Every structure is written in structure tokens, then in C-alpha cells.
Amino acid sequence: MEDQTMSGGEINMHEEMRRAFALLSGKWKLEILWLLNQRLHRFGELRKAIPGITQHMLTAQLRELEADGLVSRTxxxxxxxxxEYAITPKARGLGPTMAALTAWWNEHGRSIPPKRSPPRGRQARGG
Known part of the structure; x- marks a missing residue:
């Protein structure tokens, strides 16, 4: 990849990409956007569709996505x-990126071992 970090008042693409990554960073944001790209969802539907997400975390992630103009709340x-939550036209612009990620996963996904989810809650100590 070409280094596009510039100085002297020109656009610093490294900084701009860091801003773009920050919009989408978070454990659940891409999954939320993926689901909303399929159709609009109610809060409970999103919570059921994303195993492991807490109500608090879903609320926080949706608020951030809404504040950034990627999700609308009605x-x-x-x-x-x-x-109801829906994806915005701004977020629909990520469609080619989602399609590219889908194509990449279809080609390489089977070569990546699945991650084991850590057990939830307190574990009994052996003793």
C-alpha cells in the first residue's frame, strides 16, 4: 500500500483513515451495521440476533452509530x-466494503480457525 501521509496543509490520509476506522471500531458495530443493512430491526431483535451482547453495550453502540450518522432511530x-433502527444512506455507502469483506470471507474464511468463546459468568474453582 502506498503511504499517503502528507504534510503542509494537504490531506493526511493516514489521519483520515484513522477517523474512518474509529467510526467502525467497537466489538459490535460492524455486526450491527451488517444486520441493519439487511432490514430494519427493533432493539429486541438486534439483541437476539447478536449472541453475547449485553443490553447496555447494544444501547451504547447504537447511540454511537446514531451520533455518527450511520444509524437512524425511530x-x-x-x-x-x-x-426501530435502520441504516442510513451514509452507511449504505459502505455496501461495496461489505461486499468485498463477504467475498474475502468466502475465499479465506474456512482457513481461519473458529475462536472459542470464553465461558460467561463465574467459574467454580477446582479444589
């Missing part, structure tokens, strides 16, 4: 309240 005045 609240319906119903009892009980209904909230």
Missing part, C-alpha cells in the same frame, strides 16, 4: 413504545 408513540 420512536413510535405507542404503548408500549416501539423503537
Amino acid at each position: 420512536v413510535f408513540a405507542e404503548v408500549p413504545p416501539r423503537v
Whole structure:
């Protein structure tokens, strides 16, 4: 890859890419965007679709994505309240990136061993 770090008032692509990576960093953000790229989801649907995510973490990640303009949140005045999350046109611009990642995974995914999830909760000590 070509080093595009520049000085003298020109665009510093290294810094710009760091900003782009920061928008998408977080354990769950890409998975949330992937799901919302398929269709809109309610909060509970997202929580069920992402094993291991806590309610607190899902809320935090959705808030960050919304603040960055990648996810929209619609609240319906119903009892009980209904909230739907959708991907924004800005985030849809990531479509080619998602397609490239899918193609890469289809080619190389089988060569990557699955990670074992650590056990959740407290573990009994042997003794």
C-alpha cells in the first residue's frame, strides 16, 4: 500500500483513515451495521440476533452509530413504545466494503480457525 501521509496543509490520509476506522471500531458495530443493512430491526431483535451482547453495550453502540450518522432511530408513540433502527444512506455507502469483506470471507474464511468463546459468568474453582 502506498503511504499517503502528507504534510503542509494537504490531506493526511493516514489521519483520515484513522477517523474512518474509529467510526467502525467497537466489538459490535460492524455486526450491527451488517444486520441493519439487511432490514430494519427493533432493539429486541438486534439483541437476539447478536449472541453475547449485553443490553447496555447494544444501547451504547447504537447511540454511537446514531451520533455518527450511520444509524437512524425511530420512536413510535405507542404503548408500549416501539423503537426501530435502520441504516442510513451514509452507511449504505459502505455496501461495496461489505461486499468485498463477504467475498474475502468466502475465499479465506474456512482457513481461519473458529475462536472459542470464553465461558460467561463465574467459574467454580477446582479444589
